[in-house]
Amino acid sequence: MVAQRLLSFATFSVVLAASSSALADGDPEVGKKLFFERGCAVCHSFDGTAKQGPTLIGIVGKKRQVITSEKPREIIADEEYIRRSVLQPNHDIVQGYVPGAMPGLPITPDEARHLASAIVKLSGSATPEEKPRGSIGALVASTLLFVLGHLVLSSIPVRGIFERRIGVKWFQTIYSILAIASAIWMEMSYRAAPYVELFRAPPWTRWIPLAVMPIALLFFVCSVSTKSPTMAGMEKTVAFEPRGILRITRHPMLWSFALWGFAHIAANGDIASLILFAGITMLAILGMMHIDSRRRVTLGDAWTPFVEKTSLVPFARGNVGKAFAEIGAIRILVSLVVFGAFLHFHKAVIGVSPLP
Known part of the structure; x- marks a missing residue:
């Protein structure tokens, strides 16, 4: 028994020392910078904070239960494991996590070396950096x-x-x-x-925002370029014939926020995201009913014909072809350009890539 414990301790010490030595050629500062630039900080922390993925504090030299080629096994987090996890994130799946939860990123072997060096340096920290x-x-x-x-x-x-x-x-x-x-x-x-996980969103849910957001952005672009009595200060336009996006819904802006919130609820499984995006979605939906009720009082009989020609729920009145013909190619093109900008700047602004 004593011999086994000594052997285990010796193995642990050798692995830790070997890992630190083998990775000494990597630059920890470069690795730490890459850690944030490549979005690793979204799922893993340097300070012990619980996130979607395990914290990297003290990871080197620890035993980990993983699934490799659909078979469970126990490994020790060493140099090879760290580099493999960076370059091939789905090779060894830590038990409790689903394949694809960690997206594959275009990381070069040199970048993996720097990242691993940063992780080794972090693993040796006795007192994790704390932040409020x-x-x-x-x-x-x-x-x-x-x-x-x-x-x-x-x-x-x-x-x-x-x-x-x-x-x-x-x-x-x-x-x-x-x-x-x-x-x-x-x-x-x-x-x-x-970060408090409520459910683990399957990898395929990351496609939902990509499918929904172009529609949400089209609704938003149309809402700011179409006169509507549902918008503040435009009550007098209630006498106008509904055109374009108003043939689809009389609340295009609020539907853009509702779709945005809904799409991001589906792709995030933590309590904070649920509260934020559910709040935005709820305000958008309640706001539609609130505006309808207010306009019914403030506009009186003038409001009725507009309501009869439009709908709260998108596409409920039909006339989709005519609506898109009036929306025009320019608004659709602008929406796609805005969507492309969202994809490009999402990781820099939000900290996580929107791509699966």
Whole structure:
């Protein structure tokens, strides 16, 4: 028994020493930079924070239960394992994770060497770097403020009280400031919230945003380039004949946000993402009903013909061919260009590649 323990300890020490020595030719600082540039930090942490993938603190020299070629086995995280995991992420699947959860990235052998060197250096850290974290409670509070702030302040009774006391312009200014401030707080709370997995999104769900977002962006582009009585300050256009995107839905902008939120709920399995994107989706859907109810009161009989010619649910009225003919090729092209820009800048801004 004592001999076995000594042998295990010796094996552990040799592996750790060998790994550190073998990777000494890599540059840890270059590796750490690559770690963030290539999006590794989205799923793995340098500070012990729980994310979609395991933290890299203390990984070198540890035993790991993996699935290799559909067979379970136990390995020790050494130089070969680290480099293989970087270059061939689906070769050894850590038990509890699904194949494809770690996307394959165009990493060169030299870059893998630098990354592995950074991981080895991190593994030897006795005191992980700590950074302040937020909480799920703060995200819930900021999301509720964002959703309820929009709905409550824009309701006829509340809005009427404020407009009578401070005037329309001051109300619109305060409303805009509160809306922007709550959105910023919500975004900051989301970025600082701990990663708590609710379910593990299958790899195929990463295709959902890619399929849905072009439609959402087309709705958004059309909404800002089409006069509609559902938009603030355009109530007088209720007498116009609905054209283009309004033949598909009378709430194109809100549907663009609803589709965006829904698509990202499906592709993310953590509680923070569910709260954020569900909040945005809920505000968009409730906002449509809220606007319809408000316009029914403020526009009276003039609102009825517009409602009869349009629909809340997209494509419910038909006339799809005529709608797209009126939307035109330019709006579709602009939407595709915006979508391409989203794909290009998504990793730099959000920190994760949108591609499967």
